[in-house]
Amino acid sequence: MPWPTLPIEDLPAWAHLNDVTFHSVKVTNTEGKGYGVISTRDIEATEGTPDVPSLLTVPHDLVLNAAAVDEFAKEDRNFRHLLDAIGHRGTRADVLLFLLVQTALVSRHGHPPVGVSNPWRIYLQFLPKSVPVPTLWNEDERLLLRGTSLEAAVDAKITALDAEFGLIQEKSSDIVSWNEILWHDGSVSFTDYIRLDALYRSRCVELPRSGESMVPCLDMTNHAVTPSAYYEESRNNEVILLPRPGLSISKGDEVTISYGDDKSAAEMLFSYGFIDPQSATDSLVLPLTPFPDDPLAKAKLVAFGQAPQIRVARDENGAIWWGSQFAYLMCVNEEDGLEFRVLQDTDGGQQLRVFWQQEDVTDRTSRFEEMVWTHPFSAVFRLRVVTVVQETIQTQLERLRSTTPPDSPSSLQHEDCFRMAMLLRQIETDILEGAIKTLEEERTLLMAKENVVAYLAGLTEQPDSDLAGEEASNEADDFS
């Protein structure tokens, strides 16, 4: 269904009705960034001056998060029924369900209004029809991400969204009234759900007291590397936008906030649909796949309890940093002193416990690196990890290089998607090339270590007999 939209010129009327106040700023169109907040007069926030007037004040009851959705459900019995059937799955899931319902209700032309109305039902219509995040790119545009760290992440996100939407569809169809509202005349579709997820991701903020929330009107503020404003919650729990102390904002200047200083280019593109090369950190995250022939692979994944990843970062001096806790767990085995035991609970359940050198380390699997460090063969383990990480990064770099996109976007690709994808490819190629060089240097140093040389030659007398024997000497194959 086409989304009903309202012109941004009507926002002041909505704000007035809902006690949102703008002070010396207004929301308007900006060059290349959609809507933005612009100052309507010179603003001076002198350092040390108490009670600087806020540029925007949003009452607490307009803040949208899991608690607000719950409150809303108390007033609307029909919605409560739906929330109890599908909801209470965390802030994001509950807010998305709420927004999906509001979307369906505003799209139902010619039907009598349903349920208790609320300010978000109208406010949703001021939000942009599209968000430039890759989950909303078409297939040709997503091809531009091949070989980048976002390729797998975007595919996984779309699969997860499909599963979430399927669940909502299945459970709500069992409730006659909601089946009618949501699905009968195609009021909402999977594309609507992807758009709502994109709106949520690109507009939610972390409030000091209320936590992850969507805040109407504050979400019209764009990002800048040196922002002129910041937000907080007042003593009355209102959300306020304040000018940064010591900064002056001239009439007509854009008022900006920071979306976070530690986000990578991939995270910025994934969550907000743009990369600011000045503020994005030089880092990336790659998935790590356990060895296919490792009989302990499944147990290791379960015990680790998180997605196995490699993090690579480059600091301002160009030095490369990398880390992967799972790689340490992945690269040790029974013959090294790793053991899994299934223990029986007193209540009849079963627990997977992890032992390293006969010590129960189940609660420390996410810090396996530090456990391995104290082992006499730590250099051998480190060499295995370096080799695995280097191979993963090499494979990623080869994929990135082998999928060279055209010099300019095709007719099926939007210019902005093309520009952002090219920027991401360049940033990630540079980091991966730097990482391979660093890893190769470390590998050479490790290979020269005495106990590594001895180990590889199968000459070392290994402690506790665990590291000795046929299997241990076969480990040399891992370094090929």
Ligand SMILES: C[S@@+](CC[C@H](N)C(=O)[O-])C[C@H]1O[C@@H](n2cnc3c(N)ncnc32)[C@H](O)[C@@H]1O
């Ligand atoms: C919280 S909203 C800000 C308001 C938004 N511009 C709108 O039209 O509603 C975040 C979105 O604004 C856009 N945006 C914010 N800062 C930007 C920037 N520095 N460069 C490009 N786009 C930006 C991105 O599309 C992002 O997903």
